Amino acid sequence: MTTVTPPAATTSTAKRLPAETRSPRRSSVHRRSTPLTIAMLAVLAYFLLPLFWLLIASTKSTQDLFNSFGLWFSHAPRLLSNIKATFTQDDGVFGRWLLNTALYAGASALGAALLAAAAGYGFAKYRFRGHGAAFNLVLGAIMIPTTALAIPTYLLFAKAGLVNTPWAVILPSLISPFGLYLMRIYAEDAVPDSLVEAARMDGAGELRIFLTIGLRLLAPGLVTVILFTLVATWNNYFLPLIMLNDPDLYPITVGLSRWADQAQNGGAGASSDMLALVVTGSLISIVPLVLAFLMLQRYWQSGLATGGVKQ
Amino acid sequence: MATTAATPVAPARTNRTKPTPRRRHGTAGALFIAPFMALFLLLFLAPLGYAAYLSLFQEKLIGGSTFVGLDNYITALKDPLLLKGIGRVALFFVIQVPVMLLLALCFALALDSGLLRLARVIRLGIFVPYAVPSVIATLMWGYLYGPDFGPFAQISHDLHLPAPHFLSDSWMLGSLANIVTWEFVGYNMIILYAALRTIPAELYEAAAMDGAGAWRIAWSIKLPALRPALTLTLLFSVIGSFQLFNEPNLLMKVAPDVITSSYTANLYAYSVAFISQQTNYAATVSFILGLVIVIVSYAFLLTANRRRTA
Numbered sequence: 001m002t003t004v005t006p007p008a009a010t011t012s013t014a015k016r017l018p019a020e021t022r023s024p025r026r027s028s029v030h031r032r033s034t035p036l037t038i039a040m041l042a043v044l045a046y047f048l049l050p051l052f053w054l055l056i057a058s059t060k061s062t063q064d065l066f067n068s069f070g071l072w073f074s075h076a077p078r079l080l081s082n083i084k085a086t087f088t089q090d091d092g093v094f095g096r097w098l099l100n101t102a103l104y105a106g107a108s109a110l111g112a113a114l115l116a117a118a119a120g121y122g123f124a125k126y127r128f129r130g131h132g133a134a135f136n137l138v139l140g141a142i143m144i145p146t147t148a149l150a151i152p153t154y155l156l157f158a159k160a161g162l163v164n165t166p167w168a169v170i171l172p173s174l175i176s177p178f179g180l181y182l183m184r185i186y187a188e189d190a191v192p193d194s195l196v197e198a199a200r201m202d203g204a205g206e207l208r209i210f211l212t213i214g215l216r217l218l219a220p221g222l223v224t225v226i227l228f229t230l231v232a233t234w235n236n237y238f239l240p241l242i243m244l245n246d247p248d249l250y251p252i253t254v255g256l257s258r259w260a261d262q263a264q265n266g267g268a269g270a271s272s273d274m275l276a277l278v279v280t281g282s283l284i285s286i287v288p289l290v291l292a293f294l295m296l297q298r299y300w301q302s303g304l305a306t307g308g309v310k311q
Numbered sequence: 312m313a314t315t316a317a318t319p320v321a322p323a324r325t326n327r328t329k330p331t332p333r334r335r336h337g338t339a340g341a342l343f344i345a346p347f348m349a350l351f352l353l354l355f356l357a358p359l360g361y362a363a364y365l366s367l368f369q370e371k372l373i374g375g376s377t378f379v380g381l382d383n384y385i386t387a388l389k390d391p392l393l394l395k396g397i398g399r400v401a402l403f404f405v406i407q408v409p410v411m412l413l414l415a416l417c418f419a420l421a422l423d424s425g426l427l428r429l430a431r432v433i434r435l436g437i438f439v440p441y442a443v444p445s446v447i448a449t450l451m452w453g454y455l456y457g458p459d460f461g462p463f464a465q466i467s468h469d470l471h472l473p474a475p476h477f478l479s480d481s482w483m484l485g486s487l488a489n490i491v492t493w494e495f496v497g498y499n500m501i502i503l504y505a506a507l508r509t510i511p512a513e514l515y516e517a518a519a520m521d522g523a524g525a526w527r528i529a530w531s532i533k534l535p536a537l538r539p540a541l542t543l544t545l546l547f548s549v550i551g552s553f554q555l556f557n558e559p560n561l562l563m564k565v566a567p568d569v570i571t572s573s574y575t576a577n578l579y580a581y582s583v584a585f586i587s588q589q590t591n592y593a594a595t596v597s598f599i600l601g602l603v604i605v606i607v608s609y610a611f612l613l614t615a616n617r618r619r620t621a
Contacts, residue, residue, distance in 0.1 A: 033426035040421055041429070044436045047493065050451040051439065053462070057454070070455070070462030119347035126340020134348060141355050143546070143608040147554040147577050148601030149355065151584050151593050152362035175354050180347060206339035235444035237557045242585065253446040257561060260450055264564050279454075282447040289442040294435065301505050 108173035120183025168243035186221035365594035415499035438497035506540035
């Protein structure tokens with residue numbers, strides 16, 4: 001499975017340890033290291049600092065953002081009125097952006113995961129003509145940068161009249177070469193051949209086997225792919241930036257960056273409250289993903305283990 | 312979406328006038344991958360081919376689109392803006408990626424050592440930035456970097472120290488590297504950590520029996536086991552750094568004098584396509600950028616594989 005060579009075989013001359021010595025992993029449970037913990041807590045502080053700033057900042061007015069200390073609350077907390085202002089600015093376009101983002105990300109993630117699962121299962125459980133060539137082609141595509149594809153895709157979509165429609169954002173996100181790779185190695189382990197054979201004996205068709213047995217066994221891997229495609233599409237900026245020019249179609253990322261531009265061009269004065277809206281909008285838009293990750297940890301960690309170990 | 316995955320398989324089921332069973336299954340397999348491959352051809356290979364095609368033409372004032380062969384490529388390879396952009400991301404890659412992966416490795420080993428208190432909280436906390444869109448990450452850091460009102464400037468002001476110029480010409484690449492590192496260390500750490508967790512405990516027991524200490528175990532067992540995962544993270548990092556766009560594009564608004572529209576290769580491709588509207592040249596630049604990434608990735612994969620088989 002892994003490329004590990006047991007060191008026991010290579011260092012056979014080593015001394016025997018007293019019999020009561022436990023394995024390192026078990027004994028260490030009783031010996032926590034305080035210096036290491038403190039060092040890692042310092043590391044943690046670095047990673048949480050911007051998020052802490054965001055939390056504090058979203059309770060401030062634009063003026064207070066400039067006039068009070070950045071890492072602590074100001075005297076006049078106004079988180080709720082900021083949230084209200086964020087959702088009412090420009091006729092409530094922010095809510096629309098959230099819905100767009102959820103739609104684009106949800107459709108892309110579900111579609112990409114199902115396509116990858118079917119194809120991964122197909123590669124893992126069947127042999128057919130062009131099997132190896134097709135898989136290598138897709139594997140090679142992991143290396144093709146999405147941005148090198150984005151501009152030609154835009155030009156193609158412009159010809160097809162797809163630009164400035166939701167499809168322009170969803171379609172390119174449906175193909176996840178890494179998702180396919182993950183699903184294939186996952187399916188090789190998770191779906192036993194004997195089970196597939198047994199189902200065939202019982203007269204089940206290939207599609208039915210996939211839908212009733214395969215998909216169920218692939219569920220953890222499927223969640224991983226859904227989650228990572230979801231993040232990729234939720235966070236996508238370049239593709240919607242070039243594909244869409246109607247603000248009503250923007251996802252959060254493009255919308256917020258437009259607001260940030262406006263804040264830059266005159267948000268520093270007392271008159272505009274744009275910057276506070278950008279900050280509060282940022283906070284609102286990261287909450288769903290962070291929650292999704294916290295709730296689904298078990299899945300994405302095991303899924304990543306599969307991808308990282310086998311190659 | 313379920314229908315796209317399902318429909319192609321139906322013929323295989325109805326076709327019960329059995330050929331050999333193996334062949335029947337073979338067809339079913341091909342049909343399982345058909346939807347993916349169809350979209351793959353349409354959305355990956357077609358744009359690639361189209362870019363290659365476009366890159367061979369030039370829009371002339373008279374006569375419209377004219378075939379010019381490799382002229383665009385010759386122009387691009389002599390284009391100082393493109394070369395500088397690629398050079399800048401190459402420099403970024405050479406410095407940022409090793410730092411990021413080394414940190415990710417250290418964190419993963421620390422988490423796996425079992426010596427940490429609060430390990431779960433620390434692990435999740437380091438990973439959380441991955442869930443933050445790069446647009447928002449850049450907006451946050453952009454504010455934190457602020458020379459007048461950012462907290463670092465405020466603190467240095469209170470201490471009567473000169474404020475750090477995070478957004479100045481000489482610091483910018485480092486400031487960008489910090490944002491990217493902040494975003495992706497956790498992701499890489501989780502991949503490495505997940506790989507470490509799959510090492511069977513008996514190996515550690517055997518090593519301890521043979522007198523290996525914690526460092527020796529890390530070096531002789533953990534690192535070799537991590538090689539596939541490290542290759543994977545490195546591959547993703549190559550792709551990520553060479554197409555750097557979001558962070559510089561957003562910081563450009565804050566520091567327009569420092570970040571120009573050709574600061575990174577990808578930013579340049581974007582501005583050629585959408586600001587100066589040179590479609591053919593933009594296709595050429597995209598194609599060259601893609602080629603550079605593929606070549607660098609392959610070089611890494613080959614060296615990684617050679618070391619593994621050696």
